[in-house]
Amino acid sequence: MGCSPLRKLKTIRNRDPEAFTVCPTRFIRENTHKILEVYNFCSLLGEGTYGKVHLATHIITNQQRAIKVVSKRSIKTTKLRFEFTNEISVLKMLDHPNIIKLHEFFEDDSNYYLVTDYLSGGELLDFMIKNKVLSEQVTAKYIKQALESVAYLHSKNIIHRDIKLENLMLESNEPNALLKLIDFGTSVIRSSFKDMKNRRGTISYLPPEAFENKYNEKCDIWSIGVIMYILISGKMPFGGRNEEELIRCITRSSLYIKGPEWAKISPTAIDLLKKLIEPNPDLRISAHEALNHPWFSKNIIESNESSELNGILSNLLTFRADFKLQKAVMCFIANNLMGQEEKTELSRAFKYLDTKGDGKLSEDDLYKACTKVIGERISKDDIKKILKEIDVDGSGYIDYSEFLIASMNREKILSAERLEMAFKAFDSNGCGKITGEDIKEILDSHEIEDSFWNKIIAEVDGNGDGGVDLKEFKDMMLAIL
Incomplete structure (x- = not known):
């Protein structure tokens, strides 16, 4: 069949390390591990033209996912190959509460595997x-x-x-x-x-x-x-x-x-x-x-549960991550470790604040929310500073995943259990510490030089051994509280 469609999805990114951003799409990548090393397949959800969809559980995070298994034999024509790669390319661009999320994809000799949200309804x-x-x-x-x-x-x-x-x-x-x-x-x-x-x-x-x-x-x-x-x-x-x-x-x-x-x-x-x-x-x-x-x-009566929104906005206004690794971990937790109930609650809040319905929050949306929901007098300059802290991809807006990262209940989400799950996910080779190579791998950013990743590690490497162990990892993340 020639060059793998997944290989063609690789794009040339900016090689300037200073331009690097830890945004949610960084985690949507081709996973080079074997699929059965990462997921346990549970049951068959359905069968379509190109293959089958299975319910599966992530071995480390225990999150349920839907995995579309596409047989390579079923996409022999140029048209079908385009549709397959096109779906991945488009989904990697999308970040909206009403659009299915692609988490990662795999390939082996026989099949391609697309890992998405499991929609049980x-x-x-x-x-x-x-x-x-x-x-x-x-x-x-x-x-x-x-x-x-x-x-x-x-x-x-x-x-x-x-x-x-x-x-x-x-x-x-x-x-x-x-x-x-x-x-x-x-x-x-x-x-x-x-x-x-x-x-x-x-x-x-x-x-x-x-x-x-x-x-x-x-x-x-x-x-x-x-x-x-x-x-x-x-x-x-x-x-x-x-x-x-x-x-x-x-x-x-x-x-x-x-x-x-x-x-x-x-x-x-x-x-x-x-x-x-x-x-x-x-x-x-x-x-x-x-x-x-x-x-x-x-x-439609839009619910405005002031106490719920108050807490969510308070989290948003006080969010701060001093190190790139902190932001990367928070991004990973928001996209991979949050329970459905937690995410649904925040999704409703996001949609309530998104008055234009365009899937993003502007300075004006944030300012109106602060004055209307929590009655807090806040200057436009303060709003600019808050938005800059949350807007990790530099779009000028707070996107859906950025909102999840900044507005989640940090005391609840940064539990010992979840931090250990996140640590295991970042420690890709299981050596007991996170290295620059690990971060480069999980963020699918091989185009940036190793010195950049080593610098990120050095920021939080308390004992100077060139890696972040579990204790250093937990200390770094709990400093956000």
């Missing part, structure tokens, strides 16, 4: 089948989250191209479980949203312009409109006895909103639906515009 399709027609309140909750994920994607010039009920999954079976968008194999990254010519996606969810081989990011908006129609009515908006009839029905764009199932649907819901399933893509509403539609404010 299953597909939104199964949830709908179980509950039949959903109320406007429940539908609004899920459509808003789907739109937020798409608004974030479009802000990064990414078009999903295959949004459907099967590609929206629930994080858990809890009533307030987050919705997650999955399956980025057919997504595309574009420098500008010019019309695309190659039709991709599932026919039932495609807009009319897709069948003219001329469409853009608004195809994702149409797909969400189709999903909203299904959730409210329990039916597909367009149908046909065969593929040809279905395409003819979609291109005619005659939206049928009649019958007993629509009698109790509010005019505002129907108004949004028509703006999402608008035949003309130039007139079709954008994700950001849709999020400001009055239907959401009428059906």
Whole structure:
């Protein structure tokens, strides 16, 4: 098959050590260990075109993950190989509470392995089948989250191209479980949203312009409109006895909103639906515009538990890590050792503070939160200093993972058990101390000279033996409290 697709994912990064940042994407890498040395496979979750998805447990952290096992024999064509590598490339760029997270990937002689979040709640399709027609309140909750994920994607010039009920999954079976968008194999990254010519996606969810081989990011908006129609009515908006009839029905764009199932649907819901399933893509509403539609404010009451938010914001305002290794460990803990309940609580807070729904917090968002939630008088200059401390990738905003790192309960998260897990993960060869080589390996940063990593170790190497042992590691991390 030639050069491995995973090898081609390696990118040339800035070789200047001073430009190095410890951001969450650094941990998303090809793991060179054997998969069974890192994970215990538990059960089969499902089977698809390219392979199987297994539930597995990380041996060191005990975190549950979903592992997609892709047989090399199943991706012989250039098209399938592109979809596979494209999914990894796109997922490495994404950091949003409503988008599935890629943790790492492996390769052996027979298979590729993609390790992602385990979403125990299953597909939104199964949830709908179980509950039949959903109320406007429940539908609004899920459509808003789907739109937020798409608004974030479009802000990064990414078009999903295959949004459907099967590609929206629930994080858990809890009533307030987050919705997650999955399956980025057919997504595309574009420098500008010019019309695309190659039709991709599932026919039932495609807009009319897709069948003219001329469409853009608004195809994702149409797909969400189709999903909203299904959730409210329990039916597909367009149908046909065969593929040809279905395409003819979609291109005619005659939206049928009649019958007993629509009698109790509010005019505002129907108004949004028509703006999402608008035949003309130039007139079709954008994700950001849709999020400001009055239907959401009428059906979703944003919870503002002041005591909970107060504590989260207090953690955010007092976050400080003096050393790069501290930041790297906090980043690892936030992405790999936080329990689902802990992360869900912080995710809700992030989404509450993210008033624009663009998946990031600005200086203005932080300032408004401080004055509104905890009533603290704080200057804009202080806000700038706080944001600079938290914004590890230098984007000018607090991204989702950066928020998790800074706002988590440090006394709870930096327990002896979790610190020992983190230490074992960093101590890749099990020698009992963390070296510069270990940090370089876990952060997948081989392009930076060894002297840089040795300098990071020297900052916290109390006894000067060239490595950080468990005691030094714990002392370093507990200094953050």
